[in-house]
Amino acid sequence: MSDSLAVKPTISVIVPCYNVEVYIDRVLGSLRSQTFSDFEIIAVDDGSSDGTLGRLEGWAGTESRLRIYSQENQGLYHARLSGIALARGEWITFMDADDEVTQGHLAALMSGAADDVDVVITGIASIGLDGVETRYGPRKGRMGGAEAAIALLVGHHSNGLFPCWNKLYRRSALEAVKFDRSRINQGEDQVFNLRVFQAIRGLISTVEGFTYRYIARPGSIMRSMSERHVADFFELWRERHEAATTLLQDSRLQLSYRHRLMLNVMDFAGQVYRSRRRDLMQQLTYGLQQMTLQPKLDPADPIALLRWLKWRMRMELGQRGHFVGWLM
Structure with missing residues (x-):
């Protein structure tokens, strides 16, 4: 050095x-x-x-x-x-x-x-x-x-x-x-x-x-998608919620956080779908199901989150139920 x-x-x-x-x-x-x-x-x-x-x-x-x-x-x-x-x-x-x-x-x-x-x-x-x-x-x-x-x-x-x-x-x-x-x-x-x-x-x-x-450049890390990205997405989710539980006492802030969480999930789900990798789609679905089985990790209503995600995916992906169906 x-x-x-x-x-x-x-x-x-x-x-x-x-x-x-x-x-x-x-x-x-x-x-x-x-x-x-x-x-x-x-x-x-x-x-x-x-x-x-x-x-x-x-x-x-x-x-x-x-x-x-x-x-x-x-x-x-x-x-x-x-x-x-x-x-x-x-x-x-x-x-x-x-x-x-x-x-x-x-x-x-x-x-x-x-x-x-x-x-x-x-x-x-x-x-x-x-x-x-x-x-x-x-x-x-x-x-x-x-x-x-x-x-x-x-x-x-x-x-x-x-x-x-x-x-x-x-x-x-x-x-x-x-x-x-x-x-x-x-x-x-x-x-x-x-x-x-x-x-x-x-x-x-x-x-x-x-x-x-x-x-921005082609091939940047944020444009690629792998199993590591999906796993780390849920790790980030846990970390953010741990902080949110401590910091967000006001009900309006909690609502804003839930909305932001849903938008983040939707955005990431779109990235996973665009990868065209079935294994990553299955990994995402499994991760969402695990999070909703642990309500303390999910500030939004679990069922509402999955229903909302399913609806948004239908809107965004033109009723492509072969992927959306995995979410329920």
Whole structure:
């Protein structure tokens, strides 16, 4: 591992890398162009089988702020945890290896940093496969950790609370969180932030601007589907409900959460159906049945949830009962 920095930087930028040889120049180039320069880059090569590691080593020859760590393939969540363990900055932020940031990204995040702040959030510019840019994120202001956790549970992804990569975290706050090293894949950002928001004592500050540029690409992990994705969907469901049981005391918030849960189930069921894999459809159905056999894990009425899902699937899939029938 390259370790040329003699002084601890203000920010550690953690970049998990897995088979991103063709994208790594873009992310590192956008970091090199930052107007705020007091940072280190920790690139965690997560067992890449292409030329990613060689590309990183090439960059390390000309970029003294870059540190490289290699590990066997463990997934994005674990790559981030490895980066946190290696970080030396007072603050930590993340980037996906196929995205980019504006020149003022780190400066914008630091503008929200203060003694009483543990997390800073900036806006997102999402570029779709068609090249269309959509901007979203939170309004400028401050909020407490519990308030942010509730908004994550009941709100829409456009509030900017879901992803990890548009945020700046105080390192000491992350180190105080007990992250579960059990397998997480689908929705790992939500799990990560839910744990952070519930644990922090400081405030969350949001800043103006859309400085993180999320770039969709064919073959991304969120576009693929596997047995691991289905299993992790239910793991995420359990984690979210555990938090909801503690945080959502107001009946209106509970209703909003139930609606959000149903929409999430419908969206994920659609992804599973589009995979055309019968084994995944059966796994999804079994998982739903198991959840409804344990009411404490299901904030919505179990029978109503399945009836609603069946109705929505009929509406969306044009009465294709060969799949919908499995749900009852």
